Amino acid sequence: MSIKNNRLTNEQYDENFSDIHPPFENKEAALVEANRCLFCYDAPCTKSCPTSINVPKFIKQITTENIKGSALTIFNANIFGGGCSRVCPVEKLCEGSCVYNLLHEAPIPIAKLQRYSTEKAIQDKWKLFERKPSNGKRVAVVGAGPAGLSCAHVLSREGIDVTVFEKESKGGGLMTYGIAAYKVTPAFCQDEVDFITSLGGIEIKYDHELGKQFSLQDLQRDFDAVYLGIGVGLANKLSIPGEELQGVEDAIRFIYDIRTRGYGNVPVGDKVIVIGMGMTAIDAATQAKRLGASEVTMVYRRSEAEKNCTQVELDIAKLDGCKMVWLAAPKEVLGEEGKAKALVCDIMKLGAPDYSGKPSPIPTGETITIEADMIIKATGQRPFEDLVGQNQIEHNRGKIIVRDKVSTTIKGVFAGGDCVNGGKEVVDAVQAGKEGAEAIFSYLGLQ
Amino acid sequence: MADISANFLGIKSPNPFWLASAPPTDKKYNVLRAFEAGWGGVVWKTLGSQVKNVSSRYSAVDFNGVRIMGFNNIELISDRPLDINLKEIAECVRLFPDRAMIVSLMADNDRNSWHELIKKVEDTGAHGFELNFGCPHGMTERGMGASVGQDPEIAKMVVEWVMEAATLPVITKLTPNVHSVVPTGKAVVEAGTSALSLINTIQSVTGIDLDTLVPNPYVAGKSVFGGYCGPAVKPIALKMLTTISQDGTTSKVPVSGIGGISTWKDAAEFMLLGATTVQVCTAAMKHGFRIVEDMCEGLNNWMDEKGFATIYDFIGKSVPTITHWEDLDINYHHVAKINQDKCIHCGLCYIACEDTSHQSISLTYGKPYNTYAIKEEECVGCNLCKLICPVENCITMEVRRVDDEYLNWKEFQRRGLPLNDH
Numbered sequence: 001m002s003i004k005n006n007r008l009t010n011e012q013y014d015e016n017f018s019d020i021h022p023p024f025e026n027k028e029a030a031l032v033e034a035n036r037c038l039f040c041y042d043a044p045c046t047k048s049c050p051t052s053i054n055v056p057k058f059i060k061q062i063t064t065e066n067i068k069g070s071a072l073t074i075f076n077a078n079i080f081g082g083g084c085s086r087v088c089p090v091e092k093l094c095e096g097s098c099v100y101n102l103l104h105e106a107p108i109p110i111a112k113l114q115r116y117s118t119e120k121a122i123q124d125k126w127k128l129f130e131r132k133p134s135n136g137k138r139v140a141v142v143g144a145g146p147a148g149l150s151c152a153h154v155l156s157r158e159g160i161d162v163t164v165f166e167k168e169s170k171g172g173g174l175m176t177y178g179i180a181a182y183k184v185t186p187a188f189c190q191d192e193v194d195f196i197t198s199l200g201g202i203e204i205k206y207d208h209e210l211g212k213q214f215s216l217q218d219l220q221r222d223f224d225a226v227y228l229g230i231g232v233g234l235a236n237k238l239s240i241p242g243e244e245l246q247g248v249e250d251a252i253r254f255i256y257d258i259r260t261r262g263y264g265n266v267p268v269g270d271k272v273i274v275i276g277m278g279m280t281a282i283d284a285a286t287q288a289k290r291l292g293a294s295e296v297t298m299v300y301r302r303s304e305a306e307k308n309c310t311q312v313e314l315d316i317a318k319l320d321g322c323k324m325v326w327l328a329a330p331k332e333v334l335g336e337e338g339k340a341k342a343l344v345c346d347i348m349k350l351g352a353p354d355y356s357g358k359p360s361p362i363p364t365g366e367t368i369t370i371e372a373d374m375i376i377k378a379t380g381q382r383p384f385e386d387l388v389g390q391n392q393i394e395h396n397r398g399k400i401i402v403r404d405k406v407s408t409t410i411k412g413v414f415a416g417g418d419c420v421n422g423g424k425e426v427v428d429a430v431q432a433g434k435e436g437a438e439a440i441f442s443y444l445g446l447q
Numbered sequence: 448m449a450d451i452s453a454n455f456l457g458i459k460s461p462n463p464f465w466l467a468s469a470p471p472t473d474k475k476y477n478v479l480r481a482f483e484a485g486w487g488g489v490v491w492k493t494l495g496s497q498v499k500n501v502s503s504r505y506s507a508v509d510f511n512g513v514r515i516m517g518f519n520n521i522e523l524i525s526d527r528p529l530d531i532n533l534k535e536i537a538e539c540v541r542l543f544p545d546r547a548m549i550v551s552l553m554a555d556n557d558r559n560s561w562h563e564l565i566k567k568v569e570d571t572g573a574h575g576f577e578l579n580f581g582c583p584h585g586m587t588e589r590g591m592g593a594s595v596g597q598d599p600e601i602a603k604m605v606v607e608w609v610m611e612a613a614t615l616p617v618i619t620k621l622t623p624n625v626h627s628v629v630p631t632g633k634a635v636v637e638a639g640t641s642a643l644s645l646i647n648t649i650q651s652v653t654g655i656d657l658d659t660l661v662p663n664p665y666v667a668g669k670s671v672f673g674g675y676c677g678p679a680v681k682p683i684a685l686k687m688l689t690t691i692s693q694d695g696t697t698s699k700v701p702v703s704g705i706g707g708i709s710t711w712k713d714a715a716e717f718m719l720l721g722a723t724t725v726q727v728c729t730a731a732m733k734h735g736f737r738i739v740e741d742m743c744e745g746l747n748n749w750m751d752e753k754g755f756a757t758i759y760d761f762i763g764k765s766v767p768t769i770t771h772w773e774d775l776d777i778n779y780h781h782v783a784k785i786n787q788d789k790c791i792h793c794g795l796c797y798i799a800c801e802d803t804s805h806q807s808i809s810l811t812y813g814k815p816y817n818t819y820a821i822k823e824e825e826c827v828g829c830n831l832c833k834l835i836c837p838v839e840n841c842i843t844m845e846v847r848r849v850d851d852e853y854l855n856w857k858e859f860q861r862r863g864l865p866l867n868d869h
Contacts, residue, residue, distance in 0.1 A: 035512035038837050041794030044815035063512065097815040099791040103838065 003247055003374050005267045007292025013263035016290035020182040020316070021086065023115050027065075030116045034062040037108050038099065045094035045110055050431045051078035055094055059113055071121035072128045074114055079153045080146050080430045082118035082192050083175050085111045086184045088427050089279065091312045122195045131200050132159035137444050140165065140223040142210050145173020146426045147417025148229030149196050150433025155440060156201035163223070164202060167209035171197075173231055174418070175426055177256045180283035182290070186259055216391045220412065225440045228393075228400065228408070228415040229433060232381040232423050238275065242333025247340035251276070251284040251378035258287055269374025271295040273343050274322075275330055278308035281378035282317050288376065289320045296322040297370055301329035301348050301361040328368060329361055333375060342371045381423045388419075406432070406439045414439055449750035450757045451743060453487065453547075453724050455701055456616040456641050458574040460487030460547040460724065462743050463758055464714065467705055467726035468492050468551035468577060468620075471736075473525050475535035479542065484736035485743060488547025490644075490726060491536055493524035493579045494564065495553035495591070500526050506653040506663030508679060517679030518729045519653040521664060521671055523585040524553050533571050540572040547724075548572075549618065552609075553579040556590045561605065562612040575615045577703075578606065578640070580631070581622035581647025583674045593647070596622035599634035606638035618703060621645040621687075623680075628687045632697040643691060644703035644726065646684045648674025677729040681707030685720055692721030692766045709738070711745030718758060719765035778854045781844040782826040783807070783833060785819060789841035792816040796832035796842060804831050823847075 008016070024030040037059040045055040054073050061070035074081035090096065090111045098107030121128060137160045141148045144166035152162040170176050171193035175184060197204065208214060210230060219226045235250045237243065247269065257266045272293045274285040277300035289296045298317065300307065303326045307314060318324070328345035335341055346363040354360035383398025394401045394409040399422050406414045416432030418424065441447040453463040465488040466472050466481055473492035481489060500522055508517035525532060540548050550573045554560040568576065579586075580596030587594040595601050602619070609617055619635040621628045623646040632643055650672045655662045662670040684706025691697045704722030708714055709730035717725050730738055755761045785796070785808075797819045800808045807825035811818040821832075833842040 031512050038793045038795060040792075041798035042810070042817055043794070044792060047815040099793045102791040 003267045003269045006264045017181045033109050034059050044097040048093045048097040050427045053077040055110055067117050067120055070117040078430050079150050079196050082122050084427050085115035087179050089310045091310050122191050129199050135159040138223045139225045140219040141227045143229035144171035144204050145229055145231050146429035147433040150430040151227045151436040152202045153196055154434055154437035156199055162202045164204040165208040166206050169206050171204055177259055180287055211387050226413045227436045229417045231418040232383050235377040236380045236382050238330055240330050240332055242335055245333050245335040245340040246338050247373055248375045251280050251376050254284055254376055268293050271372045272374045273372040274298045274376045276378035282309045282313045284376045284378050285317050285322045286320045298322055299325045299328040306358045340375050342369050343375055344369050406436045449747050451746055455724050458547045462487035463724040464739055464742050465724050465726045467728040469728040471731050478539045481736045482543040482546050485739045490549040490551050490577050493551040493553045494532055495524050496555050498523040498526050501666050503664040508653050515733050518677035519651050519673035519675050521584050521673040536571040536573055549575045549577050551577045551579050553591050558608045561608045565612040577618040577620050581620050583624050583650045593622040593624050596631055597625050599630045602631050603634040603638040606635045606640050610639040616641040618642040618644050622647045623649050629690050629694050632691050636696050636700055642701045646687050646706045648676045651675035678707045688720050689769050711742045718762050721763045721766055773856050776853050777859050778849045780849050781828040781846045782823050783821045784843050784845050786841050789838050795835045799831050799835050
């Protein structure tokens with residue numbers, strides 16, 4: 001038992017990390033599904049999309065072979081429409097509310113159709129948007145993730161010159177660094193960022209981190225407004241004995257490594273435990289398995305009914321051979337010679353609902369010990385509390401407090417996405433970026 | 448088991464399903480395959496003067512991803528030598544003596560040509576003729592096909608020539624490229640035709656290629672009007688058939704119905720409006736001859752369910768139900784009802800009624816599902832919502848008679864009853 005890299009051959013890695021939801025192979029296949037769409041009025045799918053993509057319209061446009069129009073319909077509402085078609089948990093959003101579900105029929109594969117139109121647009125570099133002439137206003141956006149770039153795109157379309165400051169060397173944020181590689185490849189993320197910035201008027205300064213290369217005061221001085229889309233940081237601490245042992249990893253760091261270092265260069269344990277049952281936990285567990293771990297066990301302190309991931313995601317993990325231990329809360333990491341070797345969990349039962357509205361897990365007094373050489377923490381991400389606090393931005397345990405959805409307590413400084421909501425879907429961040437841009441227009445007297 | 452056999456002017460066939468005069472019936476190979484598959488009869492592809500066909504010949508109208516809602520052809524009559532056709536017809540009759548063999552004819556426009564052609568075909572053992580007065584392309588420029596059928600006087604003259612020579616039953620096929628099929632129908636019945644068949648194809652342009660900007664079918668940068676057929680033309684054919692079935696003269700002769708027939712249901716509808724047999728082409732061209740199996744079985748099952756022992760128990764039964772507008776009962780009123788248990792909240796009924804009809808459906812906002820209900824007092828009972836609803840029997844029409852008494856428009860006016868006030 002040990003943590004090591006290169007457990008598999010390159011061919012095995014390629015197979016394990018290939019596209020989990022392959023696109024339509026041809027036009028006819030897309031048309032069969034597009035023609036099934038009923039073209040609902042005031043459509044439930046659109047209402048279930050945080051960015052309100054006009055789904056019936058873009059699907060109708062596929063059927064009339066107006067793919068450019070279809071792509072524009074999508075990107076108008078969601079400039080990350082390409083990435084979202086791959087990473088959105090559509091089973092609880094658009095596809096989950098498709099009226100076909102009420103007929104007990106398969107819903108329209110909205111994500112796959114959205115990918116059909118957006119992929120063509122991104123691959124062929126269609127110029128779908130035209131920027132208004134520059135109006136001289138300058139806005140700084142911090143973070144080139146979904147919230148920041150969505151905001152930047154809307155701003156630039158209206159003629160505002162936008163400078164985006166990004167601490168990493170690539171744009172896309174968690175889309176690029178925090179999602180399972182079998183959903184979106186790093187190459188696609190790069191293409192998507194290029195597609196967004198091809199509008200013009202958006203300059204991204206990479207390797208520029210707030211609080212290091214520049215300060216919020218610098219931005220307030222040099223720009224007419226500031227939008228913070230700084231996301232959230234590493235995984236929450238477990239605060240249990242043994243957490244410092246070698247082999248106890250952070251899910252965000254683990255996924256980041258997979259996306260940046262190449263599959264063979266990422267060490268993975270033989271027996272892996274993933275703590276948590278959200279989307280990130282699933283991404284960590286499935287990818288640990290796909291990197292060659294022989295056993296992956298997911299532990300969650302509540303029962304299956306309270307899981308944060310969708311059933312579709314859970315099924316992916318199950319099909320990958322991950323085991324689930326429900327009602328188990330980490331109590332202590334046992335080690336040997338400084339290395340983790342097992343996780344002791346309290347066995348829980350469900351009690352009255354807690355602050356989250358879910359039944360609270362209560363220890364039964366019994367414990368279970370699971371052997372592991374790698375333990376991955378995925379119990380939610382930690383906001384950048386220090387950074388936010390240092391800049392005198394009002395916050396709640398690191399989450400930026402906003403009024404009217406986007407305004408921080410500092411005049412001219414707006415915020416949105418994970419740094420405000422604590423960590424939701426990409427599509428939520430895109431919507432937050434749009435709302436931020438609208439607020440900035442109004443602040444700058446442009447509307 | 449019902450008896451689905453047909454007796455058309457003494458021409459017997461085990462079922463009423465014939466293949467229409469068209470590419471599927473232009474040679475022995477196809478016709479034998481059709482008979483083996485179970486078709487009751489064929490109308491052999493039109494024989495007549497020498498022609499040469501072009502490439503391409505067909506085009507189609509697709510609808511919402513479904514191929515060939517409508518079909519169009521610019522093929523002419525048989526381009527094979529007459530003697531080969533005659534020899535093959537005789538062989539088919541010999542091999543399948545229980546099937547109907549009708550031969551479609553289109554001779555040059557003179558008495559002798561018709562007489563000669565009829566004599567040659569009678570020697571084959573075929574059971575009857577169908578006069579092609581309907582082909583809308585190619586032959587019309589030579590004074591044949593539709594140019595005959597469009598002029599009752601010319602049609603009458605040609606039928607008279609035919610009847611001088613023919614000893615077999617003669618079916619005259621009518622063109623739909625006229626304002627009404629009745630004048631020509633009457634003229635040819637008066638001239639002695641034994642029966643009628645309708646409709647032939649409808650002149651059409653199926654569409655234009657938006658890359659080349661040339662309509663289909665494409666022939667070296669050009670196209671021509673073609674004959675339209677397939678499921679899209681069925682309602683037009685049914686209407687024309689009804690006018691023939693309701694006319695005092697034309698209703699005296701049997702009719703073979705044609706126009707977009709793809710299933711036993713289509714066939715039953717043609718027969719309910721007066722057709723004794725039906726002719727099929729496009730559906731066979733799309734799916735092959737095997738479709739006849741379900742046509743026979745489906746018709747048989749339906750007849751059993753309805754208690755019809757033979758096809759003559761229902762032929763023409765719906766003809767009297769198509770009346771004049773002035774005779775409709777104004778006191779009949781029905782309103783739509785949405786079954787909320789079946790509703791899937793697609794909103795299609797709402798937007799259709801709201802934008803294009805009578806604003807008779809209410810929308811109660813919900814996320815993600817709105818609730819839709821009928822405003823009964825506003826509903827005029829037009830059926831639009833019911834037609835649009837994707838769920839079977841979710842929207843039904845409930846009868847709300849204004850009065851028990853039958854009241855037509857003339858009587859309504861005579862009594863000076865109030866008109867709509869909105």
